[in-house]
Amino acid sequence: MKSQNVLAHLILYSPVVLLACFLIYPVSAVIIRGIVSGLGTSITNVLSSPVTLNAVSFSAYQAAISTLAAVVLGLPGAYLLARLRFGGKSVVRAAMVIPFVLPPIVVVVGFLQMFGPYGFVDSFVMAITGSNTSVVNLASGITGIVLAHAFYNAPLVILMVSASLERLSPDIEESAEILGASSIQKLRRIILPHILPALLASAILTYLFCFTSFPIVLALGGGAYSTLEVRIWIAFRIFDYGAASSLALVQILITIALAFSYYRLGGSRNYTIAPTSRIKQVGIDEIGGRHALLAVLYVVLLLVLVAGPIVAIVRAAVYDPVTEVYTWAGFASLLSAGLGGGLIPLVNSVFYAGTSTVLAVVLGLPLAYLHRRPGFTSSTLSSLTAFLPLGVSAITLAYGLMLCVVVPLGLSVNPWPAIVLAQTMIGLPFSARSIEIALRNIDPALLDQADLLGASRLQKLFFVELPLLAPGILVGAVFAFAMAIGEMSATYFIALPQNFTLTVAIYQDLGVRKFVEAGAAALVLVAVCLIAFLVIDKVTGKQSGGVL
Incomplete structure (x- = not known):
């Protein structure tokens, strides 16, 4: 029983530890470096x-x-x-x-x-x-x-x-x-x-x-x-x-x-x-x-x-203002794997956003449970932990990750893990919030009935709570994925050319007047966001936006 309690506490507080390592520590490093720099002039x-x-x-x-x-x-x-x-x-x-x-x-x-x-x-x-x-x-x-x-x-x-x-x-x-x-x-x-x-x-x-x-x-x-x-x-x-x-x-x-x-x-x-x-x-x-x-x-x-x-x-996406003609060249560029093509940024976007979404949901679930635990400390700690990423700019977070993750771990040649971490921190408040709302809406009588039927804690979790939490988990995952795939600030700060995502590619295309390529990539992201909206609307109905 004691070992189970220890394991439960480790799982519940794991998001707090990870955010301390990959958010609070990097941001603190930036603050300390700023103060140390100020010791001179x-x-x-x-x-x-x-x-x-x-x-x-x-x-x-x-x-x-x-x-x-x-x-x-x-x-x-x-x-x-x-x-x-x-x-x-x-x-x-x-x-x-x-x-x-x-x-x-x-x-x-x-x-x-x-x-x-x-x-x-x-x-x-x-x-x-x-x-x-x-x-x-x-x-x-x-x-x-x-x-x-x-x-x-x-x-x-x-x-x-x-x-x-x-x-x-x-x-x-x-x-x-x-x-x-x-x-x-x-x-x-x-x-x-x-x-x-x-x-x-x-x-x-x-x-x-x-x-x-x-x-x-x-x-x-x-x-x-x-x-x-x-x-x-x-x-x-x-x-x-x-x-x-x-x-x-x-x-x-x-x-x-x-x-x-x-x-x-x-x-x-x-x-x-x-x-x-x-x-x-x-x-x-x-x-x-x-x-x-x-x-x-x-x-x-x-x-x-x-x-x-x-x-x-x-x-x-289909009209080139430079040549003044309608063309499908922008979409063809998205499928091009060559230099300047959009296939690599497209694959990067999906991979980084998918990975960070999984992490955001895995961390958001115990964070939501921690928020619902009785006691001021657990509730306050979980609220501040989930809210803290909103109070830190993406550029500052990226700078901290460069100082504390990319350079010390030798990731300067290919810093994609830092991009995933940044996107996870950005999506975590939304996933944790949506899951916490779903958890709050569970009828306590259902859990009491499970106790009367002799269900163990794990049985209640997997056969009662998680099925009821599924809509909230889905909404949180969709929000986190949409936020991650559209993230540009931290990605542009950290990424090398081989790590560029669609958002970075759009900005670069605009800079060299490749408007139709930028429009096609933007339309893909709009489609992803509209699908996310439809999923959220279908699952939550009139409560859409509650995670904001």
């Missing part, structure tokens, strides 16, 4: 340089503007999703998950085709004005960065705030109406205070994602716009390890503060799950002509911003 020189100050200020500025844009775009959608009653509502809610599983570099391809020079929007304006040259370019510079970030994060605001708003009891509103409260007074004194925690949590999470954004800023910002994330990557590439460590130290402190703020606001709550709606809902035909028109216009705007880039990728 390195950190002072780095942090006081105009380049660093510009990177810090631009990181904060673009993240603030992007967060504001996401909140402004998302709040009306959250209100409509919570307040209106219409057919297909569960599908709309589930569709909000799609941007989270779309790789950022795929978003870049879609935005260039939709909002860039000679894209859909620009072509429409050119046709109206009769111009032969590009008129509108919304996919570069600060405008492109903010729009792409709003596309990525407005659905997050919609999901979190609408789920919170749907929990508002209609009795409170009815009491306010009886007391003569106007619509403005209800909004200011009831609705806003109720949704404020969810709104703040979504804003902090959005700011964190935008602050640590790498592919979007790198591809759309160009050389004129550099965030801390980009500067760390550049410093490492030019072998200025002291500067890279110092910059990473600053970024770690900022991201940990943001992540802690999110956690304190109740980031572990199920803001994105609204199993039962309590708020008073109305049909779209009951809100009046003017309000209905505004709702329709908003939905059209949201569709253009969210669905437009995805549709544009389909055209990008």
Whole structure:
């Protein structure tokens, strides 16, 4: 019995140990290296340089503007999703998950085709004005960065705030109406205070994602716009390890503060799950002509911003803007194993994502059980362990893995294990979260009945709990796979040419104007993400997004 308890504890706490080895230790090494570099004048020189100050200020500025844009775009959608009653509502809610599983570099391809020079929007304006040259370019510079970030994060605001708003009891509103409260007074004194925690949590999470954004800023910002994330990557590439460590130290402190703020606001709550709606809902035909028109216009705007880039990728896969012809050359390149072909990146993507998904699920399962164990220590430890990867940028994690795994283990010639580890750390919060939600929904009476029938602990696990956990495990695996196959930041930091994945290949294709090849690879990733969305929607129904 004692040996069984020891084994159970080893299994339960194994994710904590592994995260300590491959997340906390590498990040700590970066912090220590940054502090040690600062014992001289390195950190002072780095942090006081105009380049660093510009990177810090631009990181904060673009993240603030992007967060504001996401909140402004998302709040009306959250209100409509919570307040209106219409057919297909569960599908709309589930569709909000799609941007989270779309790789950022795929978003870049879609935005260039939709909002860039000679894209859909620009072509429409050119046709109206009769111009032969590009008129509108919304996919570069600060405008492109903010729009792409709003596309990525407005659905997050919609999901979190609408789920919170749907929990508002209609009795409170009815009491306010009886007391003569106007619509403005209800909004200011009831609705806003109720949704404020969810709104703040979504804003902090959005700011964190935008602050640590790498592919979007790198591809759309160009050389004129550099965030801390980009500067760390550049410093490492030019072998200025002291500067890279110092910059990473600053970024770690900022991201940990943001992540802690999110956690304190109740980031572990199920803001994105609204199993039962309590708020008073109305049909779209009951809100009046003017309000209905505004709702329709908003939905059209949201569709253009969210669905437009995805549709544009389909055209990008078969239309070459350089030769102005439709071609299947992009897909042919994906099957080419030669130099510059897409077969090796495609195989790498599937292999790395598959391996990391298995690891994320294997680690997520005991982590979910650890979270459900009674006692403050186990629950807190598991929550922090599962949440910690969200508070560490992919570039900082990759830098730490280079210092603590790649170099010491002699993997510099072929560092693919470090890529798998990075992708595992990124996917682990999603797998652990989905499994923990499924575990919470198991009826304790079923376990009690198994005990009465004399089932052992292993029998309960394999014949009762795991079958009931299967949907949650599947959702976690799908999320982890989608996150891994779309990961670019850590992979690009660590990989050598033979380790490049589809996301890295897309970025390189864009750099050498191989647009149709980039479009074809992006379409493959979109297909993977759409399949992931369909699986999640099928398994979870209206609770889609609960792992976010």
